[in-house]
Amino acid sequence: MKPLHQRLHLYTEGDDTYIFVPVDDGIDTQSLTIHRSSGEIVLNRPNTPLPTYARRSPRTIYGIVGLISLSLSEYVILVTGRELRGRLMGHDIYRATDFDILPLNPNVSVHSPHHPVEGHLLALVRSHLRGGHFLFGYSWDVTRRLQAQWETQELAAHKSLWEMADDRFFWNRFLQSRLIDATVGNAKQDLGKYILPIVYGTFDLRAAFVHGRHMQLCLISRRSRFRAGTRYFRRGIDREGNVANFNETEQLLLVEGPTTPGAQRTSDDLFATKLSFVQVRGSVPLYWAEVNTLRYKPDLQIMDLQDTADVMKKHLEELVSIYGEQALVSLVNQKGHEQPVKDAYERYIAEINLPNVRYEYFDFHNECRKMRWDRISVLIDILKDDLERQGYFQLDAGQAIPTKIQKGTVRTNCMDNLDRTNVVQAALAKWTLNKQLRDLGIIPPGAGVDDYEALSKDFREMWADHADAIANAYGGSGALKSDFTRTNKRTRKGLLEDGLKSVMRYLKNNYFDGARQDAFDLVTGAWIPRKSPAASLFLITDVRPLITRSVPVVASFSLFMICAGLTLPRSSDYSLFYYFMLWFTLLTISLVFILIHGIDYVSWPRLIPLIDVIYYSGPGFRSAHHGKGLNGNKDKMAIAKRARWLAGPRRSKVGVEELELGDIKKRVD
Known part of the structure; x- marks a missing residue:
């Protein structure tokens, strides 16, 4: 895979151009020029000298997020701050921490635009950049799971990162469309080294030692850019088969080969075995919504449209084509406010009757009432055959083909795909991790993650942090029930914290999420401003x-x-x-x-x-x-x-x- 430019210097030539020059990138460096008057994007010839009057910006640029057109001007969005989140198989993974926005129109000021509409749109862009959790890598495709990368490794060898990126999780795909069009439509210039795919998600990587074996445990979530938004303003499915709050979660286990005592590691990637387990979550694939009315419980609306069965079928068939067979786990309550959603879901599932798709209902609140969270084991027992059959991905060093392929995924949903879903996904991930460690002979039969305190603590914290991040992005507060994920226990303190989080969600969902939803729609290209x-x-x-x-x-x-x-x-x-x-x-x-x-x-x-x-x-x-x-x-x-x-x-x-x-x-x- 062609690597990206990791650091750029920005030069401005009066009000005429922005010039991006790669830093420490060889002798045949090609700078990039954006002409402010015309918006034309030009990849310069190698070693093109800078204009005489070009002035360098003191800030280092770590990547170009893309360009966005608002009502008065186009703007270039840049990454000006980054945080190293971990080194995965020899590749650095970063989180974007700071951004800069540059106008192409020299008569427009980013800090004090002369029209309030432009100021409002810029504020939406800034709030989205500040509030999101954006991840990227220069030489590793963060948008794709390990199995998908292995399946296309020969094709990817001569491709740019953006060409191989998973379109669902390429969060800034709309913002990068100008650079992509300048590449695709012009055979003389390839801007691939400047096109940085960004993922809206989570990344956590931790080292572990079990019985003398060095390992790394990694958790990555990727949020879909389709039907993106906030809890009450993006529910259900759209006519293209995209569902709200769709997330792919990948748990990686990297195991180093046996070494002699005292031997030093000489490489970033000496892992003899690489294992991947993928789960997905997404809103119930119906036309439905909850309409805010300032009451704590919004009005539930289910719309039985003529194409409901068709779009549900389209959604599930896409999942089967990407991941393999699907086990659909529904945690929606079978009584009260949520019951109509459960009933409608089951009715349409029975109607479309797809092969390689199996529906499983689990009454979470009834089974786990009175803080009996150990009862989640009932669901694990029900899904055991599916988990065994679907398996996980395993790639061993020196092997031309994988030892194991994951042949399907569990698709979990509750009403919001947050709290109950987080608890169940963490339980499925722990069951799979236990199986992986036993299959590799690292732990004996009958043992589990919880028998190793350091590994168990890291596992719980990773999944709890992951749950909080997804819940904040969609619901406006940290995840409920996260005390169980962190400690394996449900506590009264956790109940009080959940009460505070519920109040926070209510306030944000009713009084602040409108602007947040607008920011999602603006940045992902669901809405495009007029030039007036x-x-x-x-x-x-x-x-x-x-x-x-x-x-x-x-x-x-x-x-x-x-x-x-x-x-x-x-x-x-x-x-x-x-x-x-x-x-x-x-x-x-x-x-x-x-x-x-x-x-x-x-x-x-x-x-x-x-x-x-x-x-x-x-x-x-x-x-x-x-x-x-x-x-x-x-x-x-x-x-x-x-x-x-x-x-x-x-x-x-x-x-x-x-x-x-x-x-x-x-x-x-």
Whole structure:
């Protein structure tokens, strides 16, 4: 595989060009020029001299994330800080820690753009870069599992990293499209050494010693860029078969060959055996959503559309083509709020009846009630035949072909694919690690990871950190039930921590995730800005009715007056009775109004509004119609007015879209 440039110096020639020059990269170095006026990208000939008046930036560039076009200018996004996360089989893996954004338009300032729309879009990009967990390597394909890399090793030998990257996990694929197009469309220049694939995920690598054998245990998760977003604003499946919160998790075990006592390791990659075990998770592959209404439990919406079975089939067939047979483990509750999702999932699975796909339901909360977390062993026993048959990938040094191939994966989901899913995936990973160590003869039959305290502690911490990272990215807080993953015990302290995390999720999901979802849609290319900020004024204006905007002000002022009244002098016990009655009445009326019209106070995404979900009235299931006013979903005129402020003008990759709202059709451009 062709390695990438690891360090670049940036030179600017007035307002004309950005020039990127590789550092310490041989005598035939080819610099890269981006012309600011035209946006043209040119790979210079080897050893092209710098312009006379070029000025070097003091910051070192560790990679080009890509280019993004906003309403006033295109911008180059650069990695200016990195953290070494580990050295995997002789390859350094980094996390991007700092970024810089450079405008192509010389009249635009990144720090103080002269139009508020541009400032808002830039703030979305910055928040996404700051809030994400981005990983990359210059000589190792972080986007692909070990087995996939072995299967294509001959093809990859003469390819650039971006050409072999897994398109699902190539997070900045949209941002790199300008550099890729300049390469693909021009046979005279190959920008492959400048195109850096980045993964949104986790990476943890730890050394271990068991019975004198040196090993490394590595855990990598990769988040799909398709249908990416936040917990309540990206659920279920889309028409291309992509599901929300899809993650591939790979556990690597690298085992060094037997050595003589006191021998020193002379290479970064002396591992005699490399083993890989892959699992996947993803949202229930139905058209469904949970509609925020400011209540703790959102309204559950399941949409039975004509193509539901087709897109579910497409999704599962893709998994089979990539990973092999699928064991679908559903942890959704069979009672209460979640039951309709479970029932619909099972109904469609039975309808499509795919070969190489087996569905298994596990009633997690019932089986593990009263903190009986050891009951997860029941699920392991059920899946034992699947795990044995699917196996894991094993590559031994000196062997032309792998000793073992993983022939399938377990696809786990709960409602959010976070907390219950994390616990089950960690249990499956531990079962497989135990089997791998026994198969290699490192531990005796009957022994397990938990018998070796140092290895067990590292394993638990890795999976708990992995769970927290995925939960933060999707749900807005660390994972629940992580105390069990970290300690093998469920504790009352863990229950209290879960309560705090649940409150944090509620606040973020209702009041902050709209902007976070917009950032996902902007950076992944799901929404593309127009070249006129005036067309996107809906992003920075509140077009809700005046009464809707004023009620929170009335509630806040009433609360202030009540607090102020507590400090006023009293001539008798009844002197302030009418004063408090007035402000308590106003506060109560305001809070009741906000609760009844809850959806008007949720921080909804603005780039791709969800009115087709919020006001869906076709076949399916709806648990309730909270937050839509006193008439709920019956007042078509009220729906039309509310939809008008929810759905500002937008431009997306799919262009013009017709949104069915019962008898109402709203054309959104």
